[in-house]
Amino acid sequence: MAKSDPVQLPLSKVRVGHTVKLPLAWKDHPFWINRIKIEEPAQIEMIRGLGVEFVYLLAGELPPDIMDEEPEVDEVVTEVAQPASIDQQLETRKAIRLSQQRFLNSVNGSRTVFGKLLSDPEGSLELATGLVEELAGHLDEGIKPYLALVSSGESVVGVTQHSISVMVLAMMIGREMGLDHEQMCHIGLGALFHDIGKLKVPESIRNNPGELTTPERNFLKAHPNFGHEMLSRSGLFPEPVLHIVRHHHEYFDGSGYPDALAGKDIPLLTQIVSLVNDFDHLLVREDVRSPQVALGFIFKKRAGKHDMELIKLLVRVLGIYPPGTLVQLSDGSVGKVMLTSDKVKQPQVWSCTVEGEEPCLRFLRQEKVQVLDVVAADELAPQAAKVLQAYANISFYFISPVTA
Structure with a gap:
């Protein structure tokens, strides 16, 4: 059964081995996230105590009698292409603004977490865990999570903005892999703190867009050790989190640092953060x-x-045209992808003419317009580049359910 086509399963039909999703907000149940793999009968009893009539079946054998049931009339979705309504545009704009606000709140929250680390490590860890739980709740709001384009609005991507974006993508991959409660907590904390050691590196080095001298480069490459030392001295942080902080620049082929770990010597959670960190750093490279x-x-x-x-999971999470991608459309206009979508060549875009006129939010699927190609920012006319904010920094955050 496809993940994108969940079935409403009555509680009486839930069995050990099913993976289900609760039709509840994350604060309204005792589980880590809404997605639950049923491994013991006690979990079913806990779900029955929540007062819900059904769950969404995401994986596992579908009971035969469910297959025979007629679908509810309001569940039938037609594929008639229609222009996006005013309500759809407003709801999408609202969802994008909400994602932007949540991203900024998370960035500000991470600054508070970092500021307390040395003076109050226990308080810092408590706030950080709360931040991870909040992101997990946002991730799990919809049956299928999507990503929105967000930005801090700052000219330079700082440690906190980068860390939240890495945290978002790492947790998306973790959800795709079905990581458990503890693993999701560890990957969230590890991603949040992975670059904390850079705060001991002078800004003139860490924000230098040009070539670094060898001593400067060595200083910057010491940041995983700095971060590991900052966290480990309290004795509060779990070992998987410390490992992520120290080894998020290790590579599978052994060419990374600081310890040239290779292959399975790099734990899965560290591998995930290393991959996402690598991807996110590429977004600020001029080339x-x-x-x-x-x-x-x-x-x-x-x-x-x-x-x-x-890598394949990262592609699945981001889509072929990730948010922030500048594109040429089949009607001759240009745009910037705003959301991930099931429709690869028909995402939702902020669009304008090639001259930069008629800016609007568009639902390509409903217009029968497609993405033809990817364009570079310097290929756009100056006014179009301005309208699309072609040179703005790119980060990602979960978006509440909208028409995708």
Whole structure:
């Protein structure tokens, strides 16, 4: 059964071995996230105590009698292409604004977490865990999670903005892999703190867009050790989190640092953060910038440095045209992808004419317009580049359910 086509399963039909999703907000149940793999009868009893009449079946054998049931009339979806209504545009704009606000709140929250680390490590860890739980709740709001384009609005991508974006993508991959409660917590904390050691590196070095001297480069490459030392001295952080912080620049082929770990010597959670960190750093390189180009670079040039199955998961999470990708459309206009979508060549875009006129949010699927190609920012007319904010920094956050 496809993940994108869940079935409403009555509680009486839930069995051990099913993977289900609760039709509840994350704060309204005792589980880590809404997605639950049923491994023991006690979990079924807990779900029955929540007062829900059904769950969504995501994986597992479908009971035969369910297959015979007629679908409810309001569940039948037609594929008639229609222009996006005013309500749809407003709801999508609202969802994008909400994602942007949540991203900024998370960035501000991470600054508070980092500021307390040395003076109050226990308080810092408590706040950080709360931040991870909040992101997990946002991730699990819809049956299928999507990503929206967001930005801090700052000219330079700082440690906190980068960390939240890495955290979002790492947790998306973790959800795709079905990681358990503890693993999701560890990957969230590890991603959040992975670059904390950079705060001991002078800004003149870590924000230098040009070539670094050898001593400067060595100083910057010491940040995993700095971060590991900052967290480990409290004795509070779990070992998987410490491992991510120290080894998020290790590569599968042993060419990374600081310890040149290779293959299965790099735990899965560290591998995930290493991959996402690599991808996110490509977004600020002048010769890359585009998330679609960065994804292609990872797929073609980094296959030996990261596990190929994890790279495929990253592609699945981001889509062929990730949010932030500048595109040429089949009607001659240009646009920027705003959301991930099931329809690969028909995402939702912020669009304008090639001259930069008639800016609007568009639902390509409903217009029968397709993405023809990816374009670089410097290929756009100046006004079009301005309208599409072609040179703005790119980050990602979960988006509440909208028409995708």
